[in-house]
Amino acid sequence: MEVFIARQPIFDRNLSVYGYELLYRNSMDNYYQGNDDNQATAELINNAFFTMDFQKLTDGKKAFINFSQTMLEREIPLLLPKDSTVVEVLENVKLTEEVIKVCEKLKKNGYTIAIDDFVFHQDLQLLLKFIDIVKVEFNKVDYYTQSRAIKKYGHQVFFLAEKIETREDFIKALNLGYQLFQGYFFSKPTILKSNDLVFLNVKLLQMLEELSKVEPNFDKLAEIIQRDLGLTYRLLKLVNSVYFSTRQEIKSVKHALVRMGIVEIKKWIFLMLLIGVKSKENNELVKNCLIRGKMMELLAKEQKLPNPLNYFLTGMFSAIDILLNKRMQDVLDELPLDSEVKQALLGNNNRLKEYLDLVISYEKFIWEKIENSPVLQEIGKDKILKNYIVAIEWAMLLEVV
Structure with a gap:
C-alpha cells in the first residue's frame, strides 16, 4: 500500500522551527480523498509512529496531529508521546461535555492542545483552561477581531497564524501579537532584507x-x-x-x-x-535545500542516471539566490558548476529541472504537479516517500556533524 505523509513547519517569533504539522494523504492529490477523518488520523499515526521513524520525520520537534470528535472521545491521543505531540482539535468537533472531559484529561497528563481553524465565538471559553494554542487562518478573519482576541486571551494561550505566505503577512501577524506562524513565508525572497548581502x-x-x-x-x-x-x-x-x-x-x-x-x-x-550562508532566519530554507539535493541524488542513483552529483548540486543550490539575496545568474557566475546544472537553476528545461520540480512539488505537497511530472512514471510513487525520509535523516546527520 502506498503511503504519503506531508509535513509543514511551524515557526516561533524568532523564525526557529517550533514543530511540524503532519498531514495524511492517500493519493497523489493535494488533499485527502475521503470524508473519514478517523481513518485519516489512524493511518497518519500508524505511518508516522510505526512505519517510519517519528523522531526523524519531525526532526525531534513537536508534531501537530488533527483529531476528530470520535478519536478524541476514544482518547486516542493518550496513546502518543506527550512531549512530542500537539493534539489538534478539528474545527468540526462539537465541544460536548465528553470532549471537554477528554481535553481536561489530556491537559492533566501533560499534553499540548491546539484548537484548529478557530473562528472567534463563545465556545472558546469552554476550552480556554485546557487548550494551549489557538490556530487562526490569518487572512480569513479581520484584523480587529484578531487583535481583540489576542489582547483578551493572549496571556493564557499561544495564538498561531496560519497561511502566512509573505513577509508582509509575517510582520502584520507579529505586530498583532501572534507567537506562532505557519505557511511558506520562510522560503520567499522577501524574507531577507534588501541590504543583507552574504558572500561565499x-x-x-x-x-x-x-x-x-x-x-x-x-x-x-x-x-x-x-x-x-x-x-x-x-x-x-x-x-x-x-x-x-x-x-x-x-x-x-x-x-x-x-x-x-x-x-x-x-x-x-x-x-x-x-551551510556557510546559513543564519537563524534562513535555517529552514537551507535545510530544505539539503533535503532537495540528497533526494535528487538518491533518485538519480536508483535510476542509474549518469553523474548523480549534478542532481545533488541542482537541488542543493535551488535557492542559493534567495540565501545570498542576489540574482541567480550572478551567483552562478561565481560557481564552477556544469552547464546543465546552471541551466536547470536558471529555470531552463532539462533532465535536472524535471527532477528538481518533482522534489520541490513533493516538499510543498503539490501532488497534482507530481502526478503530471514526466519523471513520475519512471521513478514510481513508492520511491518518493522512501527517499524523502532518507534525505531528511541525512540532513539531520549533517547538522550534528
Missing part, C-alpha cells in the same frame, strides 16, 4: 578551482583547509563520523581528503558553501 567562502572557492584541474594537488587542498580552523574541524569530524564508517581515527587533513576522494570532496565543499 573564498577558501572554498580556491579549493574548487584546484579540484577543476586534471590532477588536483592534495597537498595544496590540505594547505588551504588548514588555514581555516573551522573548516579543519568540520572536515575531520565528518570523515570520522558514521557517515564514512571509518574504523581507524583520521587525524590529518590530507589523510581525510584521500579517504573521501574527489567526488566526496567536491560534495563537501559545496555543502560548506551552502
